[in-house]
Amino acid sequence: QKEVEQNSGPLSVPEGAIASLNCTYSDRGSQSFFWYRQYSGKSPELIMSIYSNGDKEDGRFTAQLNKASQYVSLLIRDSQPSDSATYLCAVRGDSNYQLIWGAGTKLIIKP
Amino acid sequence: DTAVSQTPKYLVTQMGNDKSIKCEQNLGHDTMYWYKQDSKKFLKIMFSYNNKELIINETVPNRFSPKSPDKAHLNLHINSLELGDSAVYFCASTLTAGSSYNEQFFGPGTRLTVL
Numbered sequence: 460q461k462e463v464e465q466n467s468g469p470l471s472v473p474e475g476a477i478a479s480l481n482c483t484y485s486d487r488g489s490q491s492f493f494w495y496r497q498y499s500g501k502s503p504e505l506i507m508s509i510y511s512n513g514d515k516e517d518g519r520f521t522a523q524l525n526k527a528s529q530y531v532s533l534l535i536r537d538s539q540p541s542d543s544a545t546y547l548c549a550v551r552g553d554s555n556y557q558l559i560w561g562a563g564t565k566l567i568i569k570p
Numbered sequence: 571d572t573a574v575s576q577t578p579k580y581l582v583t584q585m586g587n588d589k590s591i592k593c594e595q596n597l598g599h600d601t602m603y604w605y606k607q608d609s610k611k612f613l614k615i616m617f618s619y620n621n622k623e624l625i626i627n628e629t630v631p632n633r634f635s636p637k638s639p640d641k642a643h644l645n646l647h648i649n650s651l652e653l654g655d656s657a658v659y660f661c662a663s664t665l666t667a668g669s670s671y672n673e674q675f676f677g678p679g680t681r682l683t684v685l
Binding site for chain 1 (some may be wrong): 603674676
């Protein structure tokens, strides 16, 4: 059974600080990794994808991938109250057809 | 111009009824999905079609039946609704199921409440 694990939170971070969200996965053959943001009552929205080891930066967001440790993380710099949401980690498993989803981490940015 | 749309947005119905949810995408994608998200927010894959062919059929009650008339549309019909079917149902699409860059784009969701 392929799994993706996330701490459910809530993770509380003061405004302006760095929020660090973590995700581990069980399928060593996984190739593609995604972070989605979901506001309450809304649909998941893709914010970052990463396919190779290392860091990938997009504005205030940085995704980090370590395939040896089977670990992917998302850093949010200069956190804003509008970043408060649930962050879902998704991994493409050995089947090309579906993503394996984590249960999500609820992030709260306190003004 | 909505990329992935679903109707209806809200659906309130009685136990035992039959209902349908419709999904359409105008992204030119080949692959579409149905997900169920329960109150604990976990996204569970239900079905997927690639160019009208069923490619994922997870363990769901056979009261749920998907149908894809063409690659831009994916509908979900639910027979004999039960209380436990209450959830948000999301439709999603991706360019093609076989691609490594399997970014999925979601519709707004249909909140189903069974009374």
